[in-house]
Amino acid sequence: xxxxxxSVVLMLVALTALAERKELHILSANDMHxxxxxxxxxxxxxxxxxxxxxxxxxxxxxxxRSGDPKNDMYEIPAYPMVSLMNIVGFHATTLGNHxxxxxxxxxxxxxxxxxxSTLCSNVHPDPKWKINLRPWQKFDCGGLTVGVIGxxxxxxMGIPESLPARMTDISFTQPLETIKQYEFLRKECDVxxxxxxxxxxxxxxxxxxxxxxxxxxxxxTHTQLAGGEMHNGILITQNVNRLQRVxxxxxxxxxxxxxxxxxxxxxxxxxxxxxxxxxxxxxxxxNNPAFERVLAQADTPFLVKEELGCMVTxxxxxxxxxxxxxxxxxxxxxxxxxxxxxxxxxxxMLDPFQNQMMLADxxxxxxxxxxxxxxxxxxxxxxxxxGMTAEYSLDPATNKIKKLTLYQLDGKKLNLKKTYRxxxxxxxxxxxxxxxxxxxxPTGEVTSDLIxxxxxxxxxxxxxxxxxxxxxx
Amino acid sequence: xxxxxxxxxxxxxxxxxxxxxxxxYFALKGLDVSQVERLVVFDRWGHEIDLDAPAxxxxxxxxxxxxx
Numbered sequence: 001x002x003x004x005x006x007s008v009v010l011m012l013v014a015l016t017a018l019a020e021r022k023e024l025h026i027l028s029a030n031d032m033h034x035x036x037x038x039x040x041x042x043x044x045x046x047x048x049x050x051x052x053x054x055x056x057x058x059x060x061x062x063x064x065r066s067g068d069p070k071n072d073m074y075e076i077p078a079y080p081m082v083s084l085m086n087i088v089g090f091h092a093t094t095l096g097n098h099x100x101x102x103x104x105x106x107x108x109x110x111x112x113x114x115x116x117s118t119l120c121s122n123v124h125p126d127p128k129w130k131i132n133l134r135p136w137q138k139f140d141c142g143g144l145t146v147g148v149i150g151x152x153x154x155x156x157m158g159i160p161e162s163l164p165a166r167m168t169d170i171s172f173t174q175p176l177e178t179i180k181q182y183e184f185l186r187k188e189c190d191v192x193x194x195x196x197x198x199x200x201x202x203x204x205x206x207x208x209x210x211x212x213x214x215x216x217x218x219x220x221t222h223t224q225l226a227g228g229e230m231h232n233g234i235l236i237t238q239n240v241n242r243l244q245r246v247x248x249x250x251x252x253x254x255x256x257x258x259x260x261x262x263x264x265x266x267x268x269x270x271x272x273x274x275x276x277x278x279x280x281x282x283x284x285x286x287n288n289p290a291f292e293r294v295l296a297q298a299d300t301p302f303l304v305k306e307e308l309g310c311m312v313t314x315x316x317x318x319x320x321x322x323x324x325x326x327x328x329x330x331x332x333x334x335x336x337x338x339x340x341x342x343x344x345x346x347x348x349m350l351d352p353f354q355n356q357m358m359l360a361d362x363x364x365x366x367x368x369x370x371x372x373x374x375x376x377x378x379x380x381x382x383x384x385x386x387g388m389t390a391e392y393s394l395d396p397a398t399n400k401i402k403k404l405t406l407y408q409l410d411g412k413k414l415n416l417k418k419t420y421r422x423x424x425x426x427x428x429x430x431x432x433x434x435x436x437x438x439x440x441x442p443t444g445e446v447t448s449d450l451i452x453x454x455x456x457x458x459x460x461x462x463x464x465x466x467x468x469x470x471x472x473x
Numbered sequence: 474x475x476x477x478x479x480x481x482x483x484x485x486x487x488x489x490x491x492x493x494x495x496x497x498y499f500a501l502k503g504l505d506v507s508q509v510e511r512l513v514v515f516d517r518w519g520h521e522i523d524l525d526a527p528a529x530x531x532x533x534x535x536x537x538x539x540x541x
Binding site: 033067153155156161199200201220221222223224225240241242244356358360373376377378379426427429430431432433439440441442 | 474483484485486487488489490492493494496497499500501506507516517520521522523525526527529530531
């Protein structure tokens with residue numbers, strides 16, 4: 001009996017030794033938001049991991065663009081990110097809602113320039129856009145067949161959160177129902193990856209309905225997980241945005257079955273060691289001469305900040321088709337500007353925050369309340385205005401606004417009951433929280449884009465002695 | 474669009490980031506809005522999220538001041 005038992009144990013040991021053990025290594029990023037400056041470091045991390053694991057799979061969970069004008073305002077918007085992702089060796093990305101910021105044609109162009117695949121199962125563009133998407137793709141990673149399915153979140157309007165006009169003639173299907181159509185990949189692949197731009201809460205929610213998925217590489221909510229988290233048997237990963245960290249996931253497969261999975265964070269931003277080739281490419285994009293382009297001539301110098309503030313609000317109002325505008329004083333970042341050339345770089349230094357342009361329909365009374373709130377919350381600095389002038393008095397003890405009167409440009413008082421279309425940046429809107437009907441909506445444009453367009457349309461500007469604010473005692 | 478910050482419900486505009494929700498919250502509470510950039514923000518499970526995160530993706534957030 002002892003001999004038989006011993007033989008059985010020996011056989012089991014031998015079988016275990018024969019079991020085929022393979023590892024899949026994934027390097028994943030999410031919500032990079034045009035953090036091009038981090039790519040030399042990311043290139044180094046990818047190279048290091050590839051040295052150890054030659055079949056490393058590199059994935060992005062979407063929102064690669066929108067966050068740095070050097071990327072987003074490139075001649076082909078967002079091409080620097082595509083180029084840098086190509087050189088680092090990304091295999092696939094899914095679409096984030098911000099990938100639609102390029103519009104249909106812009107997105108099609110970027111995908112065609114990508115050396116990696118764009119996978120998104122619930123986005124169905126009309127063929128006329130020539131958007132080269134695939135719902136899923138199989139990758140051979142050192143003998144392991146890895147199925148990757150992409151998916152993007154849908155907002156309350158049933159489309160990803162971007163400007164609806166940029167999604168005309170693109171249809172969208174509900175994420176979970178769509179993903180379920182690809183369950184056949186379980187039979188055909190050793191590992192199934194869901195590349196998700198749904199956000200962490202949704203990833204957790206859907207994990208209970210997708211027992212055949214091994215790992216969800218997530219994005220959208222900018223959630224910092226400690227490596228990864230197991231939910232309903234699925235490993236979920238995600239990091240905060242702009243390449244502060246990436247995730248290295250290891251999935252062990254024995255005899256065609258996933259037997260273990262784990263993930264760890266790797267710091268990117270601010271760390272040493274860079275890939276020099278990637279650093280050179282970055283330098284090329286950062287020194288883009290297009291940013292020295294002259295937009296307009298300042299016929300006279302801007303001698304006080306209010307003159308620049310007036311120009312900024314004029315630009316917001318004119319280029320967004322609004323009737324009035326105001327801008328928090330702290331958002332105008334320099335005091336003076338010489339006569340002569342006004343370049344793209346000058347605009348990006350004047351308005352560097354990549355704020356979004358917003359529109360709100362507000363009554364004259366609501367506008368007065370908003371401006372007072374903005375003054376109180378922006379360090380008691382009065383905002384610059386356009387389409388109107390402001391006359392106000394201050395309480396000498398508290399420095400709070402005692403009385404504020406807004407005037408139309410013809411000198412008549414603004415009608416407190418009339419509704420005006422207001423153009424405002426999203427920061428100023430956030431620090432002007434009042435009880436009003438219309439909380440505001442994004443136009444889908446960055447405010448500096450409107451200033452650039454305004455200057456190009458004007459050709460020449462003259463704001464000498466222009467004043468929009470008057471303090472009365 | 475509404476979300477809860479430290480148990481207070483805040484209404485924010487469409488397309489707002491977590492930053493904008495906190496700016497409105499601080500403004501309504503009469504707190505110094507310049508402190509918002511120094512906050513560490515967490516989701517309902519206690520995971521850290523960044524200020525650029527879309528407000529629409531979070532129903533509840535909490536914050537604390539970053540330790541020096």
